[in-house]
Amino acid sequence: MYAKLGWSEHVRNPILADKFPGPKTLTALKRGIPLFKNGLRFDAEMERAGRRGFRPVRQIVIDRAEGDFVWDLDGNRYIDFQNGWATNPLGNCHPEIIEAVEAANRRFGFHYDHPLRYDLAERLADIMPAKALPRTNYEVSGTEAAEAAVHLALTHTKRRYIITFSSSFHGNGLATKVLSGLEGEKGTYLEGWGGGVIKAPYPYSDGLPADLSEAQYTEYCLWYLDHHIPSCIAARDNIAGILVEPGLAEGGNWIPSTRFLQGIREICDRNDWLMISDEVLTGLGRTGRMWGIEHYNVVPDILVYGKNLSGGIAPLAGISARDDILGDNKSFSSGSTFAGTPAGCAAALKTLEIFERDNVVAHAKRLGNIAAGIMREWQSSPIVRQARGNGLLLGVSFGQPESARKDEKDWWTARAVRGRMLEKGAWAISDKEDTIRLYPALMMDEDVLREGLAIMEDAIHYVEQHGHVEGDVAAYPSGVAGF
Ligand SMILES: Cc1ncc(COP(=O)(O)O)c(C=O)c1O
Structure with a gap:
């Protein structure tokens, strides 16, 4: 190599x-x-x-x-x-990515609209799970992308609550801080900001309470989502969706069971909730599949990505979603000045090209x-x-x-x-x-x-x-x- x-x-x-x-x-x-x-x-x-x-x-x-x-x-x-x-899927300072980024910088500098945005959006649509998430929205960081996904879910469903998990990490923005399952002390002074976020337990495979097995604890976690939350925290039809990492990355690289993620999909389908897979860390090959969620034979409604997409050189993040969710939503807005830079898109395109070429x-x-x-x-x-x-x-x-x-x-x-x-x-x-x-x-x-x-x-x-x-x-x- x-x-x-x-x-x-x-x-x-x-x-x-x-x-x-x-x-x-x-x-x-x-x-x-x-x-x-x-x-x-x-x-x-x-x-x-x-x-x-x-x-x-x-x-x-x-x-x-x-x-x-x-x-x-x-x-x-x-x-x-x-x-x-x-963030470096191909190793540090990969020369081909550097070359692609330099060429994009020389040609475009920074402008918001440029052909690489379109090239990459087509490529991303092509590699999404079951090719079911054809619409893209670029962001600069995983933090912004996770926040965009939640805003999209709230505005699409016209509901107020989102469910996230203990020890999850979705970023360091104000919204992602309250979405993340931070240690208690890290939530101090943010108490007034998390009104629409409901935290549920994540089924770890070690250190479980009451000597429960992983399988038993997983059933408890699913019961919590489908029964406990709607019966005493928020009305079933006021919940927009579940934001889940298919591998609790920053929280300790925990690997959830198939039952858990398939259970979430079933619960979302039954309740008309959206399933959002945060793949900022698990995505783009990290787990030995293109997307972590693909290990579970589950297709989410919205997928969040970042990190690896940069090729280790130029940051880029984003979300992909179903046509009916992201195609025409007047209330959703997202994408900051530097979302989808020519350099970031060039890095991502070259990274995906090398993914295919070098298996x-x-x-x-x-x-x-x-x-x-x-x-x-x-x-x-x-x-x-x-x-x-x-x-x-x-x-x-x-x-x-x-x-x-x-x-x-x-x-x-x-x-x-x-x-x-x-x-x-x-x-x-x-x-x-x-x-x-x-x-x-x-x-x-x-x-x-x-x-x-x-x-x-x-x-x-x-x-x-x-x-x-x-x-x-x-x-x-x-x-x-x-x-
Ligand atoms: C699952 C997940 N979501 C979101 C983020 C935030 O991404 P960023 O640091 O690019 O803002 C991270 C960062 O580690 C992450 O692991």
Whole structure:
């Protein structure tokens, strides 16, 4: 793959600096403390971590990125499972995408209407589930797209309520904050804004209440949607629809059962509610199918996308919907100034062209199977609660090593494993959560994937043996923190 694209040779077996992070990275991180949000809080948090003997947060600053790798300011190389928050389907800085984006910028600069908008809308209509969602509305970010989908559902049905789920994430706009199933404290001061949002439980496969099985809990969640909500929260005919992630992405890469998503479809059909699939993260090949919802043999009424569509270079997001929903709706309005830039459309068109040419989604599926085979074994570790995945949507949740039942959610353990991975050359996400999430590029080289997972396996064993406390933590300079 690299040779074909003329990319540079990659050097394996990185030798990281003795001190982690290295001096240049450390200097950059310290510069950020007075400049960025939470700088002071992280500073305090680092000191607290040090006092309590926890391993501190590990963070890097990227100097350059290419293919499956990133390098920090000190020249250390990392296998990239962070993937620009899951936005680089073809790996970092893919030369063909860069070329397409540069050509679009040279030709159009920025103008709202241009032929690439039309080319892409046709292409998107073609790849939608069952080709049933032919109408497109572009947005800049996944946040705007999720908000547009909800506005579309409310205005189409002329109803006031929308149902979303616990631990869901739909973005960081004001509306998406209240749509998301945020931790309680994050909703403080937003209490006046979420009047039309009803939160329902999402059926996780681990850590369920009352010793319920996943199947029993799923039935409870469906009962909640179809009976509890209409009987005591909002009238059945005042509910516009259900906004659901077919894989609870930022919430921890949870994989729902077929019964749950098919159950939602049935409930929506029966009640005349719209089913909105938020595929900003699960979409465009991440799960080894073009759309996450396709694993469930379900066709939504509105589909939300973003992230991968950028080809890792130029942001673009949007929604697709049924003809009768988006074709003629006088009350719906959406699409900000930069929605559907020539550069974004060019990146998306080239990405989809490469998807087809190089069988990218099939490659992701094959890599997902390889990852599943390796990660399954990790479940015997005393600190691993569950390893799970759907294609390359991969997550491992952790528990206290000293707990026999492993049932105490514990983000310090997850963070310790993620920190050790980073020290050994693999970069993954654990954002104050008990899960480490991995988003390999869909075209990641198989050897690189295996090498990164081997680093993670070693890190799990290391934390198993040494705990989440690090001996030399006092020597770690305060003031360096973040995710
Ligand atoms: C499912 C889902 N919806 C919406 C968003 C928001 O997208 P963006 O960050 O591009 O605004 C995200 C971001 O992670 C997401 O995972």
